Amino acid sequence: MFSLQGQTAIVTGASKGIGSVIALTLGLAGASVIIADIDVENGNKTSEQLKNSGIENKFVYSDVTKHLDVANIFETAISQFGTVDILVNNAGILSDRFITDITEQEWDAMIDVHLKGTFLMCRAVVPHMIQKRKGKIINIASMGGLQGVPLAGVHYCAAKGGIMAFTRQLALQISQYNIHVNCVAPGTTVTEMIRNRTEEQLNNIIRSIPLKRLGMPEDTANAVLFLASPYADYIVGETIDVNGGKYMS
Amino acid sequence: MQINFLNDTKMFQEKVVLITGASRGIGRDLAVIFAKFGATLVLNYRSQDQEMQKTVELLSEYHSDPFICKCDVSEYAEVKKMVEKVLSKYGSIDVLINNAGISLPKFFMEIDENEWDLMIKTNLKSLYNCCHNVLPIMMERRTGKIINLSSVVAKSGSIGAGAHYSAAKAGVIGLTKALADQFAEYDINVNAIAPAMIDTEMIRWRSPELLKEHIERTPLKRVGYTSEVTGAALFLASEYANFITGYTMDINGGMYMD
Numbered sequence: 001m002f003s004l005q006g007q008t009a010i011v012t013g014a015s016k017g018i019g020s021v022i023a024l025t026l027g028l029a030g031a032s033v034i035i036a037d038i039d040v041e042n043g044n045k046t047s048e049q050l051k052n053s054g055i056e057n058k059f060v061y062s063d064v065t066k067h068l069d070v071a072n073i074f075e076t077a078i079s080q081f082g083t084v085d086i087l088v089n090n091a092g093i094l095s096d097r098f099i100t101d102i103t104e105q106e107w108d109a110m111i112d113v114h115l116k117g118t119f120l121m122c123r124a125v126v127p128h129m130i131q132k133r134k135g136k137i138i139n140i141a142s143m144g145g146l147q148g149v150p151l152a153g154v155h156y157c158a159a160k161g162g163i164m165a166f167t168r169q170l171a172l173q174i175s176q177y178n179i180h181v182n183c184v185a186p187g188t189t190v191t192e193m194i195r196n197r198t199e200e201q202l203n204n205i206i207r208s209i210p211l212k213r214l215g216m217p218e219d220t221a222n223a224v225l226f227l228a229s230p231y232a233d234y235i236v237g238e239t240i241d242v243n244g245g246k247y248m249s
Numbered sequence: 250m251q252i253n254f255l256n257d258t259k260m261f262q263e264k265v266v267l268i269t270g271a272s273r274g275i276g277r278d279l280a281v282i283f284a285k286f287g288a289t290l291v292l293n294y295r296s297q298d299q300e301m302q303k304t305v306e307l308l309s310e311y312h313s314d315p316f317i318c319k320c321d322v323s324e325y326a327e328v329k330k331m332v333e334k335v336l337s338k339y340g341s342i343d344v345l346i347n348n349a350g351i352s353l354p355k356f357f358m359e360i361d362e363n364e365w366d367l368m369i370k371t372n373l374k375s376l377y378n379c380c381h382n383v384l385p386i387m388m389e390r391r392t393g394k395i396i397n398l399s400s401v402v403a404k405s406g407s408i409g410a411g412a413h414y415s416a417a418k419a420g421v422i423g424l425t426k427a428l429a430d431q432f433a434e435y436d437i438n439v440n441a442i443a444p445a446m447i448d449t450e451m452i453r454w455r456s457p458e459l460l461k462e463h464i465e466r467t468p469l470k471r472v473g474y475t476s477e478v479t480g481a482a483l484f485l486a487s488e489y490a491n492f493i494t495g496y497t498m499d500i501n502g503g504m505y506m507d
Contacts, residue, residue, distance in 0.1 A: 001257050001258070001260065001286070001483070001487070168506045171468060171503050171506065172468050172503060172506070175468035175469045175470070175502065175503045176468060176469070176470050178469075187492075210429065210430050210433030210434070210494065210495070211433045211436070211438075211492060211494060212433070212434065213492075215492050216492070219491065219492035219493075222489035222490065223489075223490070223493070225489070226481075226484045226489065226490075229480070230476075230480070231476070231477065231480025231481060231483070231484060232477070232480070232481070233474075233477050234444075234447075234469065234473035234474070234477035234478075234500050234501070234502050235477075235481070235498070235499065235500050235501075236468060236469060236502060236503040236506075237468070237499075237503045237506035238498070238499045238506070240493070240496065240498070241493065241495075241496045242492050242493055243492070244433070244492050244494065245429050245430060245433050245494040245495040248426045248429065248430075248495035248496065248497075249496075249497075249507070
């Protein structure tokens with residue numbers, strides 16, 4: 001249904017969680033994949049896993065908040081695969097600290113990894129996509145950027161809301177070059193990020209979701225795959241809600 | 250959930266897909282794409298016999314032999330009869346695509362009461378009729394996907410379409426959310442699609458100048474193709490979208506971003 005044969009995708013934060021499943025999904029659809037992450041051990045594991053599934057890929061150790069690292073991600077993609085067709089800005093962190101407990105450093109780190117990381121990655125890749133008159137940029141936001149949610153801090157929700165505003169504005173500016181910029185906004189998803197939640201907390205969340213389950217990384221990855229495909233070529237500046245009906249925008 | 254994406258062309262095999270308004274435009278191309286992916290098709294239309302014949306001919310290329318139901322979906326009794334016929338022939342309906350609709354571009358003060366009523370009946374009540382008759386089948390089987398065709402003008406104001414059309418299409422979004430909420434417990438997903446200018450007969454009412462102006466206002470600088478709507482419907486009807494419900498997908502080239 002969705003062939004990405006011959007295309008190259010960069011996925012940030014792809015060593016584990018939703019990012020690793022996005023990398024696998026795009027790879028299974030035929031794309032070559034750059035796995036960008038600050039976590040070397042899991043990055044190598046994911047790379048190995050993709051290789052075992054027959055997916056051409058390369059792990060690049062990188063911090064998306066550092067412009068030199070970002071340049072290295074892009075250059076590695078070009079030197080390995082010759083092109084970048086798809087960029088998935090997925091790298092992120094979660095914290096549920098109450099506002100008075102958030103240090104200035106924590107605020108900066110949260111905004112940097114989500115917003116500055118997305119900005120730096122797009123800035124690095126967009127000239128190449130403009131030149132090719134073709135590209136797909138998919139940013140991973142969150143339901144927390146759309147409505148108040150339990151178990152997330154104000155810095156997390158502010159950063160995720162910012163990603164959606166960034167997406168719309170970039171879409172407005174570069175759609176004319178046949179570059180498609182969109183978001184996926186998952187609800188609470190089963191990853192290591194929520195491992196500290198108690199069973200009671202999770203059950204409360206599940207009760208509040210019309211479809212009565214948590215999201216799986218695959219749910220988000222499938223929406224990313226759809227946006228990366230030609231089927232979505234008239235969609236720009238859009239956010240796909242993958243949240244089981246919890247928030248209907 | 251591990252899926253081999255390159256080998257899923259049979260993903261709608263043994264799925265019964267009911268598409269309303271399938272004689273032409275987006276409805277016809279919806280029929281074609283679901284046929285490509287192996288669906289058993291039930292196609293509804295109201296009056297355009299020749300156009301429907303063309304759709305059937307197109308489908309024969311994909312070895313699809315659709316069950317044709319000619320009826321007016323704005324009439325409850327006719328829909329009830331149609332759904333009964335489908336049920337006795339196939340035993341289920343897995344996907345319902347509410348696509349049938351009319352467009353009557355007109356300034357608000359020129360819309361008379363009959364035209365208002367006709368618009369609401371054709372573009373909104375028809376969804377009540379179809380959902381009300383099909384949902385019991387999906388509830389019993391505890392699975393189903395409903396996709397409703399809305400429009401960018403439901404959100405953006407009329408952009409030349411009539412106010413009655415905007416109102417009916419906004420009603421479609423409200424209905425989509427309410428049904429998504431109420432039927433999620435039966436694992437039924439209800440979503441909407443809100444396209445802008447898609448290259449079909451329906452956009453031909455615009456003068457060339459107006460069309461040019463609308464394209465200028467669209468960040469992608471072009472109209473959309475039917476494949477860009479049908480592909481979205483295919484995704485939303487597939488198991489890839491099992492966690493998406495109550496969502497309205499904007500397919501508008503950036504004309505309106507909310």
